Amino acid sequence: MALILIAEDNAVTLEMLGIRLQHAGHRVLCAANGREALELLEAQRPDLILLDMMMPEVDGAEFLARVKGDAVLGSIPIMVVSARSHEDDVLAALAAGADDYVTKPISLRELIARVDRVLAQGPEPLRVAVQGDEGPVRVGELVAADPRSAQVRFHRDGSPRFAMGDRAKLTLSSPSLPEAVELQGKVTSRTEAEPHRSYGFGFEPRSDEQRERVRTFLNLVGRRGDFRAPIDPEDPIPAQVIVQLEGEACELQGALLDVSARGARVLLKPDAERTLVRVERFELRFTLPGCDATTTLTAEIRHRAVVPDGIAYGVRYDPDASPEFLEQQEQISHFVLSRMS
Numbered sequence: 001m002a003l004i005l006i007a008e009d010n011a012v013t014l015e016m017l018g019i020r021l022q023h024a025g026h027r028v029l030c031a032a033n034g035r036e037a038l039e040l041l042e043a044q045r046p047d048l049i050l051l052d053m054m055m056p057e058v059d060g061a062e063f064l065a066r067v068k069g070d071a072v073l074g075s076i077p078i079m080v081v082s083a084r085s086h087e088d089d090v091l092a093a094l095a096a097g098a099d100d101y102v103t104k105p106i107s108l109r110e111l112i113a114r115v116d117r118v119l120a121q122g123p124e125p126l127r128v129a130v131q132g133d134e135g136p137v138r139v140g141e142l143v144a145a146d147p148r149s150a151q152v153r154f155h156r157d158g159s160p161r162f163a164m165g166d167r168a169k170l171t172l173s174s175p176s177l178p179e180a181v182e183l184q185g186k187v188t189s190r191t192e193a194e195p196h197r198s199y200g201f202g203f204e205p206r207s208d209e210q211r212e213r214v215r216t217f218l219n220l221v222g223r224r225g226d227f228r229a230p231i232d233p234e235d236p237i238p239a240q241v242i243v244q245l246e247g248e249a250c251e252l253q254g255a256l257l258d259v260s261a262r263g264a265r266v267l268l269k270p271d272a273e274r275t276l277v278r279v280e281r282f283e284l285r286f287t288l289p290g291c292d293a294t295t296t297l298t299a300e301i302r303h304r305a306v307v308p309d310g311i312a313y314g315v316r317y318d319p320d321a322s323p324e325f326l327e328q329q330e331q332i333s334h335f336v337l338s339r340m341s
Helices: 011-023 034-043 060-068 087-095 108-121 208-223 270-276 325-340
Strands: 003-007 027-031 048-051 078-082 100-103 127-132 138-146 149-155 167-172 181-193 196-203 238-245 248-259 263-268 281-286 295-307 310-317
Touching: 003 011, 003 034, 011 027, 011 108, 027 034, 034 060, 048 060, 048 108, 060 078, 060 087, 078 087, 078 108, 087 100, 100 108, 108 295, 108 310, 127 149, 149 181, 167 196, 181 208, 238 263, 238 270, 248 270, 248 325, 263 270, 263 281, 263 295, 270 295, 270 310, 295 325
Parallel strands: 003 027, 003 048, 048 078, 078 100
Antiparallel strands: 127 138, 127 167, 138 149, 149 196, 167 181, 181 196, 238 248, 238 281, 248 263, 263 310, 281 295, 295 310
């Protein structure tokens, strides 16, 4: 199941949350403050972070800003679990990038239900820092990108204000990158859809160096494992799940909900649960549009959620299970990029 990082300075609460999440089938990492949590993120990539806001050394607000401002770590969903219940505190955390907010004292049943809901949604889009000629740096979600443009969405409360034609610098940065990737763009569009504001930025690379930056930018977008390509339910991609039970192969038919270079979400009929409840790993097969070869990957179930048409299983690929994994991952990355155009 999912790997969940808990950042909580109260030892009793930390232990209680850890035990309850383990009983729900999840694996946990525990940190007594924000600094320890950041150190754990240098070595491991959890599927979800539970974050207390009032912690020593690095508090919740600073932790949110540092993680959500990171091009790679920023896709990890964060659920705030805090005693601060004032509306301004909740709105500030959500505007800073928190995916959910739960107030203490905690209903453990409600907490597990919220954890399952956030996990079922999958990781967030790529985070990108945007700065105009004047004004502060703002961090938004990269909604779409192609060789000539990018669309970035901001929460209204933390959005910059650009006019058409304004110039801005877009930056992807992370400790896991050799250096930040910076692009100069011009505002080409603006849309409002509560509670978000989105801007389109056009790139105008005029040199080989600038064109290489665009290629690096798009390559990072496509290859980083958490950028998902959603599948149109009107044009589904069939998927087969093959499991070994008592020495015999059992095949289940389903469809991809979305796919990334690190994992996928697969929709199966409700009766599949009777089979998959006994396994944690299986073989996943699908053929992406425009690809002649079938992709076959060993996958591990990280979470499951009931949806209107069945059960959605979030799975993570096992890179060590097949010598062809890197080639297949590259194929998936190209597909993800094509869906962003």
